Amino acid sequence: MKYHLCTKAILLLGVAGLLLTCQQTSFGQCKEKRSESTQQKIRYQTIPLGGKHEYLMLSSSGDEKLFSYHNEKIDLVYHVQMFTEIRFTSSRGNFSLYTTTSDRTRWNSCFTLSAPLTSKELEKMKGASQIVIILPEEKKVFSLTTKKIEMLHEALACLY
Template identity: 50%
Template sequence: MKPAFLLSVVGLLMADVSKSFAQCKETTSPSNHKIVHYHIVQLSGPKEYLTLAKTGEERILNYHNDEFGQVYHVQMFTEIKFSSVKGNFSLYTTISSTDRSNWQSEFVLSTPIEPKELEKMKGTVQIEILLPDDKRTFKVDAKKNQLLLKAIACMY
């Protein structure tokens, strides 16, 4: 009984180790058929999250919100602000009517991200999404920080 128990414990530990070093998620872009590496970082529940994606040398940060109730009909600048122990910085994007309409359930903001910004993201303690009529603030706890670090690792 004891050897079987020890083997099962060792198996669980090995599974946990392999989970920690799991590779990035991967998909093929339907538009250009290139491989896209990505990772998802939950911000608030399953319907509000960040995605870091890399295709070749291009790196993109996306903010997704499937429950966002507003529709914008003009282009507006939006700020995604990172408060970090390694230095604060902001990423900027525009909202246009093509990002979301009444028949599309997902609201997405996309912006390119550079390696120097990824380095600063490693110490993130807070993320703010500054919309024209709303401000979304997310504290980055230890669990979210681990997900963020995995996502950043996918970008190199």
């Protein structure tokens, strides 16, 4: 009888441990870092597009939510300081983000476009199937695979 109760207790502890582990891994998907300038905690998640050198990043710091496109090996000769459009095709409604700045310099080859996100854009992003980045010298089209859509949903969950 004692053996039977011990077995049940161990089984229940094992199930509870698995549930806690699963809960921690779902929260563990979000990465965190400290802002060098404001010392605020930033939560972020990356979504690879073209290997490890080209990716999207969704990040949040307090109430601010940000979408960024990063490309470490872009062949862009220049980037005009004017609107760059990032177009989303989504089952929840198509939309565009616009950015006027890029962080590329001669000593930093990573090209970054960033734009703030509203709650409406975040909702529409949940149904995204394609992202088009329209640059002065080229147009980059990314169709999101099932895996990348899952990664996008995980990244969106990190923003809340």
